[in-house]
Amino acid sequence: MAKRRTKLQLMQESGPPEKPSHSADTIREEFLNYLRGECHLADNTIEAYGRDLNRFIGWVGKRRLDSIRVGDLTQFMGTLSEAGLAPASVSRAVVAIRTFFKYLQLEGTVSENPAELLAAQKMWQRMPGVLSQRQVDQFLRAPRRSDAFWLRDVAMLEVLYATGCRASEVCSLRVRDLSLDQKHLKCTGKGGKQRMVPIGNRAIAAIERYCEQLRGELAAKPPHPPDELFLSRSGRALDRIQLWRLVKHYAKRVGIDSGISPHSLRHSFATHLLAGGADLRQVQEMLGHASIQTTQIYTHVEHSRLKRVHQQYHPRA
Structure with missing residues (x-):
């Protein structure tokens, strides 16, 4: 009776297996x-x-x-x-x-x-869309008391501009991520990376009004109260598409360019900080950029500010 060969011996005799075609x-x-x-x-x-x-x-x-x-x-x-x-x-x-x-x-x-x-094209061959400070003021005042969810919308728009967070980050923001007494919130960004983001008094006041007067009513609609801060009319977390539509709606109401999106408020946040003299590394940290090269797309504003200083003070300008 022939001795039974092991699986290893069979593999050795037949040679390495062919790679499956993918x-x-x-x-x-x-x-x-x-x-x-x-x-x-x-x-x-x-x-x-x-x-x-x-x-x-x-x-x-x-x-x-x-x-x-x-x-x-x-x-x-x-x-x-x-x-x-x-x-x-x-x-x-x-x-x-x-x-x-x-x-x-x-x-x-x-x-x-x-x-x-492979040589990459130069990033951002055109400047990102940025609102002026006057346009931001108009935009943040766009929600009216006659709007069904104006308290939520005011708070949401204020948070977008006050923190520079991405639309997805604002939509995933949870109530327990807020530390309003310490004036910051915890944001979960790309790849699940978390960062602490400062937040100003106006945004804090808007969040508190929304939570006191509207959010509880919305949160009571689904069977299980949601964790997210910003809720839709059904009581579920607001998604990026809904947020995008609301930004478009309010931009149109105050006559701002139709190309404005939630990301425009992020661009405006970074641009206005740099124009005010903020350090590039600090802005990088607040935006959650992995590389400072990404943040450098906003330095054109810093250059324009320096140009104004030069024209104002240099005797040969």
């Missing part, structure tokens, strides 16, 4: 899981990288990923610009493709990373 959909999902599980990126960033990867995979077609060279990637980025994508979107796509090839290299799918040599 479809584009499988590679995409595994990459997104890598971003989520190992890179701990925010959901919005993962979603954006997924769109960038869809464009890239569609452009690559049936070509092997290990045959892609830096010249090919440069050509792909050129197609994005020709398609009308904003410089910031093209720059993000560069980062997404770099990260994707880094992942492929870690997985052994490619031996070299051609995306390391």
